[in-house]
Amino acid sequence: MYGTTTAAVDSTFIIIIAFGFLLFALIIFFTIYFAVRYRRSRNPAPSNIGGHLGLELAFIAASMVLALGMFFYGLTGFKFLKMVPADSLAVHVTARQWSWLFTYDNGRKSTDLVVPQGRNIALTMETVDVIHGFFAPSFRIKQDIVPGMKTYTWFKAVNPGTYDVLCSQYCGQEHSKMLATIYVVAPDVFKKWYNDEDVDIPGLTSE
Ligand SMILES: [Cu+2]
Numbered sequence: 001m002y003g004t005t006t007a008a009v010d011s012t013f014i015i016i017i018a019f020g021f022l023l024f025a026l027i028i029f030f031t032i033y034f035a036v037r038y039r040r041s042r043n044p045a046p047s048n049i050g051g052h053l054g055l056e057l058a059f060i061a062a063s064m065v066l067a068l069g070m071f072f073y074g075l076t077g078f079k080f081l082k083m084v085p086a087d088s089l090a091v092h093v094t095a096r097q098w099s100w101l102f103t104y105d106n107g108r109k110s111t112d113l114v115v116p117q118g119r120n121i122a123l124t125m126e127t128v129d130v131i132h133g134f135f136a137p138s139f140r141i142k143q144d145i146v147p148g149m150k151t152y153t154w155f156k157a158v159n160p161g162t163y164d165v166l167c168s169q170y171c172g173q174e175h176s177k178m179l180a181t182i183y184v185v186a187p188d189v190f191k192k193w194y195n196d197e198d199v200d201i202p203g204l205t206s207e
Contacts, residue, residue, distance in 0.1 A: 002080050005155045009140035012077035016070050023066070081141065084154040088122035089115065095125065095132035095145045098174040100165060108194060112204060113165065113182045115157060116190035122154045133168030136182060142168050157184040162203060 002008035091113065094101040102113045115121045125134055127145045135142040139155035157163070167178035183201055185193070192199035 002077070003156070004139070004158060005081055006138070006140050008077040008080040012073045015073045019066055019070055081153070084122045084152060085120040088120040088154055090122050090124065091115075093123050093125040093134060093145070095127040095134070095167070095178075097129050097172050098167070098178040100178070100180040102180075104194060106194065108196065112180050114190060114193055114201065114204065115182060115184055116187040117157055117160045117184050119187070120154060120156045122152065124150055124152050126150055130171050131169045132171050132178070135166045135168035136163060137166070138163040138182075144169060157182070160184045160186065 002011065090105055092103040094103065099111060100113075102110050104110075123134065123143075125143065125145045126149075127147055129147070131147065132145045133142060134145060134153060136155065139157065141153045141155050143151050143153040145151055161184055163182040163184065165180040165182060167175055169175075171178065181203070183204055185201055189199055189201065193201060
């Protein structure tokens, strides 16, 4: 449907912004129109304007369509973010004061997240202490990690590169240092790294 979580969030965001601009333009237009149309020189005596059922119903209907339209796009995008694709590569995320630990199915562990380009990545997340939040702005994903619960999120990185991970819940003194990097690499590079073979991923030092 959207392909990536980034596309799901961005298209919803753009549609809601567009609705906002539309309403803004209408409000400004009618403010100016009425100020000119009913100016004092043209209407020296105030007139009593009564209700207009048809106009009122039309206004209610139009507002409802706009609000429901925004809700519809929000819900569609949200559902997409919550539906982890079945073919995803699973990574377990452990949040703790104040660092991240990523554990792969073969037991490989890393304090940075290394993923293959173009593959769906499913994250199941747990905390060993307080509430943290997994936030990867480039992929538009943000999910709280709550004690006693397993939460999840997913993403797909289309382009190779490095992307930031931040903790989005204030979790104590060194909350602001609770950072990690997502290394998006070519699938063959990932395979080697995953199997602990000798491979160079520029910038990746932590293990
Ligand atoms: Cu935290």
